Amino acid sequence: MKKRLLNGMLAAAFLSPLALPAAEPAISIQAPYVRLPPPGIRTTAGFMCIRNAGADDRLLLRAESPAAGVVELHNHIDENGVMKMRPVPGIAIRAHGQTELKPGGYHLMLMELKAALKEGGEVPITLHFDDGSRLTVLAPVRRPGAEAPAHGEAAGHGAHAHGAHGQERVPVACVF
Ligand SMILES: [Cu+2]
Known part of the structure; x- marks a missing residue:
């Protein structure tokens, strides 16, 4: 009886994709943060580590936020010795790899912020x-x-995509 019930539950789980046990997602995020802009400035940047545990290269194509009218994917490029920000069509995260969005490199540009x-x-x-x-x-x-380096403490948690640990410091490098 018990076994039949279990079988029934398993069958239901397989019939309904939503009921499948959550597989480990290929993409995970660590240490996301947004830089506090100076007063009156309606543009800022967002940073994070993106990890791809999957077997396929992945491309971040776009981002959006209810806090910003526009979010662009940016990179910094060295143009004749001057660092400039440029929109990019995508940010690659290689299979079994990770890409760091950090100051001076790839970042999310949050523009037209709706509130301070x-x-x-x-x-x-x-x-x-x-x-x-x-x-x-x-x-x-x-x-x-305030982006203090963290060693050990914040690094071991894996992906906390939901910001449950607001006080976590930002690691200097992606550590999953
Ligand atoms: Cu930018």
Whole structure:
């Protein structure tokens, strides 16, 4: 009887895709944050580590946030010795690899901010990937310079895409 019930539950689980046990998602995010902009500035940048545990290269195609009218994918390029930001059509995360969005490199540009950001607040950001998947993270707002390196403590948790640990410091490098 018990076994039949279990079999029934398993059958139901297989029949309904939504009831399938959540597989480990290929893409995970660590240490997202948004830089606190100076007062009156309606543009800022978002950073994070994106890890791809899957067997296929992945491309981040676009991002959006309810806090910003426009979110662009940017990179910094060296143009005759001058670092300039440029929109890019996508940010690749290689199979079994990771890509760091960090100051001076790839970042999300949040423009037309709808309200002033507050330090310690959280900004939802939804990332859209080339396989049609999407992932929403809550990025805490951090004052520039408050991005202290963290060793061990924050690094071991894996992906905390939901910002459950608001006080986590930002690691200097992606550590999954
Ligand atoms: Cu930018």
